[in-house]
Amino acid sequence: MSKKKVMVGMSGGIDSSVTAYMLQNEGYEVEGIYLKLHNRTDGYHESNLGYIDDVTKFLGIKYHILDLTDKFSKEIYDYFVNSYLEGTTPNPCVKCNKQIKFGAMLDFAKKHGASYLATGHYAKTDGKFFYMADDLSKDQSYFLSQVPKNTLPYMMFPLSTYKKEDIVKFGAKLDVAYKKITEKNESQEICFVETVYTDVVKKHSNIDVEGDVLDENGNVVGKHKGYAHYTIGKRRGFTVKGAQEPHFVTKLNPKDNTIIVGKKPSLEVNEVIGNSLNMYIDDKEFHCGVKLRYRSNTILCKVKIENDKVYISLEEPAFGVASGQLAVFYDKDRVIGSAFIESAK
Numbered sequence: 264m265s266k267k268k269v270m271v272g273m274s275g276g277i278d279s280s281v282t283a284y285m286l287q288n289e290g291y292e293v294e295g296i297y298l299k300l301h302n303r304t305d306g307y308h309e310s311n312l313g314y315i316d317d318v319t320k321f322l323g324i325k326y327h328i329l330d331l332t333d334k335f336s337k338e339i340y341d342y343f344v345n346s347y348l349e350g351t352t353p354n355p356c357v358k359c360n361k362q363i364k365f366g367a368m369l370d371f372a373k374k375h376g377a378s379y380l381a382t383g384h385y386a387k388t389d390g391k392f393f394y395m396a397d398d399l400s401k402d403q404s405y406f407l408s409q410v411p412k413n414t415l416p417y418m419m420f421p422l423s424t425y426k427k428e429d430i431v432k433f434g435a436k437l438d439v440a441y442k443k444i445t446e447k448n449e450s451q452e453i454c455f456v457e458t459v460y461t462d463v464v465k466k467h468s469n470i471d472v473e474g475d476v477l478d479e480n481g482n483v484v485g486k487h488k489g490y491a492h493y494t495i496g497k498r499r500g501f502t503v504k505g506a507q508e509p510h511f512v513t514k515l516n517p518k519d520n521t522i523i524v525g526k527k528p529s530l531e532v533n534e535v536i537g538n539s540l541n542m543y544i545d546d547k548e549f550h551c552g553v554k555l556r557y558r559s560n561t562i563l564c565k566v567k568i569e570n571d572k573v574y575i576s577l578e579e580p581a582f583g584v585a586s587g588q589l590a591v592f593y594d595k596d597r598v599i600g601s602a603f604i605e606s607a608k
């Protein structure tokens with residue numbers, strides 16, 4: 264019987280490099296895919312491809328380079344820039360997983376005869392649902408939760424039961440091609456942001472325009488350096504006359520370049536409305552846990568879905584909920600769906 268083919272999304276990092284090794288070891292026919300997603304000119308792609316060259320030579324497998332720069336630019340990069348200019352906080356990795364990695368890359372893998380697409384994500388799937396990874400400090404289920412249900416049967420995450428540190432140790436011993444990867448710097452959080460997000464946004468709009476800081480009653484209480492420099496919950500980089508206690512950003516107003524600030528209690532949120540739902544269960548009303556940011560705790564809530572919107576009533580308050588981030592619904596460690604946060608109060 265011929266071996267089943269698995270394509271591995273390879274970034275040149277240790278996780279996907281070990282993923283390829285593990286699957287080959289399990290008896291799959293493995294091929295790699297490197298996605299070129301943007302036109303960084305600092306040697307980024309050359310460096311990644313150098314590592315991939317060495318690893319695939321060691322494994323004796325071939326790899327493909329898939330240029331998705333146009334699609335990525337329109338669907339992820341523009342959305343990222345526009346979101347900040349609109350005063351919301353985008354989540355490009357969530358969109359990329361849905362549209363690029365498990366959209367276009369999966370289509371490519373299927374077209375080339377693969378039965379599965381594997382990545383080095385820390386998450387689990389049984390083909391019906393996603394679950395948190397065993398290494399909770401690395402769990403990426405939050406970022407995968409917009410991937411449509413019918414895609415899950417094609418996905419494989421061989422690292423789901425491992426700790427990141429063990430993958431690094433394992434790689435360092437495997438071969439010099441892997442050891443070199445463990446010695447390079449960890450990749451940055453968002454692959455196309457070389458420094459900070461504002462440097463990206465600045466290429467498209469002048470965001471350094473000073474504006475007024477308002478209190479919750481609309482009184483001018485200070486100055487800020489341009490609304491796009493702030494996200495909900497931020498507490499630095501603006502002035503508040505005579506403030507004794509810390510003040511936090513509670514709202515951004517792109518139209519008149521003002522930001523509204525308040526003390527900690529004003530960040531409190533009990534109700535959240537979301538759109539762009541992606542559900543793995545059919546229920547329209549249920550209780551569950553919800554994460555309103557990647558690194559936030561899970562909060563118990565009541566969920567009601569009506570037409571294209573989801574209404575989330577939190578059982579305890581959340582602080583600093585930003586429009587544009589994702590609300591991910593969990594039943595213990597199982598992801599049952601997600602929606603983009605439209606508003607919160």
Ligand SMILES: Nc1ncnc2c1ncn2[C@@H]1O[C@H](COP(=O)(O)OP(=O)(O)OP(=O)(O)O)[C@@H](O)[C@H]1O
Nearest residue numbers: 272273274276277278279296297298382383384450
């Ligand atoms: N440019 C790319 N081309 C192909 N696959 C990619 C690319 N970037 C990321 N991936 C896949 O998505 C997975 C998760 O991406 P993420 O950016 O979170 O990487 P990571 O945790 O740093 O993993 P790695 O150590 O493999 O870089 C990677 O392990 C890899 O399988």
